[in-house]
Amino acid sequence: xxxxxxxxxxxxxxxxxxxxxxxxxxxxxxxxxxxxxxxxxxxxxxxxxxxxxxxxxxxxxxxxxxxxxxxxxxxxxxxxxxxxxxxxxxxxxxxxxxxxxxxxxxxxxxxxxxxxxxxxxxxxxxxxxxxxxxxxxxxxxxxxxxxxxxxxxxxxxxxxxxxxxx
Amino acid sequence: xxxxxxxxxxxxxxxxxxxxxxxxxxxxxxxxxxxxxxxxxxxxxxxxxxxxxxxxxxxxxxxxxxxxxxxxxxxxxxxxxxxxxxxxxxxxxxxxxxxxxxxxxxxxxxxxxxxxxxxxxxxxxxxxxxxxxxxxx
Numbered sequence: 001x002x003x004x005x006x007x008x009x010x011x012x013x014x015x016x017x018x019x020x021x022x023x024x025x026x027x028x029x030x031x032x033x034x035x036x037x038x039x040x041x042x043x044x045x046x047x048x049x050x051x052x053x054x055x056x057x058x059x060x061x062x063x064x065x066x067x068x069x070x071x072x073x074x075x076x077x078x079x080x081x082x083x084x085x086x087x088x089x090x091x092x093x094x095x096x097x098x099x100x101x102x103x104x105x106x107x108x109x110x111x112x113x114x115x116x117x118x119x120x121x122x123x124x125x126x127x128x129x130x131x132x133x134x135x136x137x138x139x140x141x142x143x144x145x146x147x148x149x150x151x152x153x154x155x156x157x158x159x160x161x162x163x164x165x166x
Numbered sequence: 167x168x169x170x171x172x173x174x175x176x177x178x179x180x181x182x183x184x185x186x187x188x189x190x191x192x193x194x195x196x197x198x199x200x201x202x203x204x205x206x207x208x209x210x211x212x213x214x215x216x217x218x219x220x221x222x223x224x225x226x227x228x229x230x231x232x233x234x235x236x237x238x239x240x241x242x243x244x245x246x247x248x249x250x251x252x253x254x255x256x257x258x259x260x261x262x263x264x265x266x267x268x269x270x271x272x273x274x275x276x277x278x279x280x281x282x283x284x285x286x287x288x289x290x291x292x293x294x295x296x297x298x299x300x301x302x303x
Contacts, residue, residue, distance in 0.1 A: 028260065028263070031260060031263040031264040031265065032260075032264070032272070033260050033277055073257065073278065075277070097176045098177055101173060101177070102177045105177055105180045105184070109180060122275075122277060125277070125280060126210070126212070126213055126275070126277070126280050126282055128210045128213050128273075130208075130210070130275075130282050131273065131275060131282060133270075133271065133272055134272065136190070136191035137195060139188070140188055140191040140192060140195070143184050143187060
């Protein structure tokens with residue numbers, strides 16, 4: 001990995017960590033665990049589109065580790081890792097299938113996969129079938145927030161290209 | 167032609183499936199499921215059933231504290247027909263903000279303390295997988 005690439009990826013990791021920090025300062029809108037905007041996903045989507053899946057996983061992993069160290073507890077690491085990598089794999093697949101177009105669809109699929117991954121971990125940790133009652137809420141919020149982050153990623157990705165930041 | 171058409175079909179299909187999932191979840195959320203005979207509150211910790219409280223029998227509100235294995239505490243209040251968490255020592259207090267529930271649509275969950283309060287219609291049997299069925303024919 002060249003120094004330029006390393007610096008750029010570190011910059012993206014810092015950016016997504018900052019977005020994550022700002023987002024966690026927003027009080028939860030709905031009193032259902034797991035529902036949030038997932039704004040840090042914008043960075044993952046941009047990386048997937050303009051860099052590579054490997055770069056996106058590097059940055060995602062760094063962001064999850066750092067955010068757990070800085071803000072979270074150990075338990076939230078499992079949720080973040082499960083959701084993060086479930087959605088990353090899904091977005092990799094859709095990004096390839098859709099040939100990097102319709103980023104909002106990739107984002108929506110990723111958001112959905114993120115919430116389903118987290119719900120699976122919650123199901124395994126609490127071992128209560130009752131948590132599956134959250135499924136419709138999490139499916140809906142995952143798709144809607146993913147659509148939003150996908151749109152943001154496709155618009156901001158264009159600007160990044162125009163200013164040749166990449 | 168074929169090369170440009172294929173991702174378009176996938177895009178349309180993905181969009182349709184996602185839309186369908188949205189509609190199904192909306193239906194699941196909005197369909198009312200009220201049970202006239204009242205509810206029983208099952209309180210689970212780490213997947214184990216702690217107690218079951220028939221909410222119909224509750225006449226005066228009372229509260230009690232559930233302590234987890236790692237020393238975490240949730241103060242639960244039982245009211246006639248509803249149940250909720252009054253205070254907790256978890257960091258985000260999402261369980262407290264979920265308020266009081268009076269139907270079986272959503273459980274109250276405290277993920278850090280692995281506590282789940284689920285309401286079940288009184289006429290419905292406890293969904294038991296671990297316990298042995300005592301009735302044999």
